[in-house]
Amino acid sequence: MDRKYITLKNLIIDKEKCIGLKFFTDKVVQVMVDNLPDVQWSEKFRMNYILNTPANLELVFKTFRGVAWINCNHFYSKASFGREEEPVNIQQLQNREEVSGKRYCPGSYLRKLELKRYANSTIKTYVSCFETFINHYSDREIKDLNEEDIRLYLQKLIQEDFSHSYINQAINAIKFYYEVVLEMPNRFYAIERPRPIEQLPKVLAKEEIMAIIEHTNNIKHRCIVSLLYSAGLRRIELLNLKLEDIDSKRMVIKVRSGKGNKDRFTILSEKLLGDLRKYYKEWRPTNFLFEGPGRKAYSPESVSSIVKNAAKKAKIKKRVTPHMLRHSFATHLLESGTDLRYIQVLLGHRSTKTTEIYTHVATNIFFKIKNPLD
16 A cells, blocks of 8 residues: 655745645545535645644644655754655556546657656646646647647736746746647747746855854854855755765765756865864764654754754844855855856856855945046
8 A cells, every 4th residue: 555645835825824634536535634624725836724723733743643644854953854755656647546627748748857857846846837737728639729728828927916936947847748748849939937036145254154164053053054064065955965975085076966967066164174083983874864764854944943043143134045155155156256167166157147146245346436426
């Protein structure tokens, strides 16, 4: 019997805190969810939800105990419940119990996703977005849908105030079917994508980062914050690090399966290496560089909490996230004169255009400009 999973999400709907219940279609789970008090469906978030109260939360755990594994990673901000969502099982997706009247991803779509070896998060997003699309046109054959149908669907998403990110994901999921599964590469290139909101990365001053590092609770937390900054790592890349990825002879760090499933190398700080050696002697990790309970990888929420708490102790007023340390790494390198192409390699960007955003926040060019008021 396949194991069932439910992911709890923190939602704000009509200014009310709610418990989101996300799961792959399963008749048993759906019936149990339907029996929860005042359960409703959110079209925007594409999941069922109930009001977030202690009684309701307790009821959720009681209802699904012994029936489904409940993933709380996205619900408790300070809890450590292992890593991100459970790995995607393509076979499980293909063998889902079908609900009458609902359409599902064709087997060819799922097999192509598996062959492409996309990340778990990408597979889940594509499946969810594509199934939402084909159910919008439930009375039409998928292969008969044309560019105008897709435009009308995207217009509906815009009118319903879906995010720019979600609409882009929907376009990618739809294009994947027609261009990759059906091998019609030129059919839907004319679909216009929503204009992106150009936001500059948020960056910390070097003094602020040093203060955050100094206000960590212990050597383990100090190494986590220092690595995020000094190596320009994404949070998931930090969590994936293993002991053998720290190469002290070449003074580099191997980053496994970064964004786009690409491996790369980044630089290792000499100052940090000393702290890492102290950390290893004290904590003795066995597999992952940073381990949580049961020698499993540290949770993403724990990393965010470490950064947030250290910043608070350092009396930094702005909201600090792990990714801000990566932005700061790139910006400070650029300000110190490092070539943009080297920064691109260290960050794992496919194109220099992505890296060029940091030229807009680097302040070294401002020092050469005399303010007309002075």
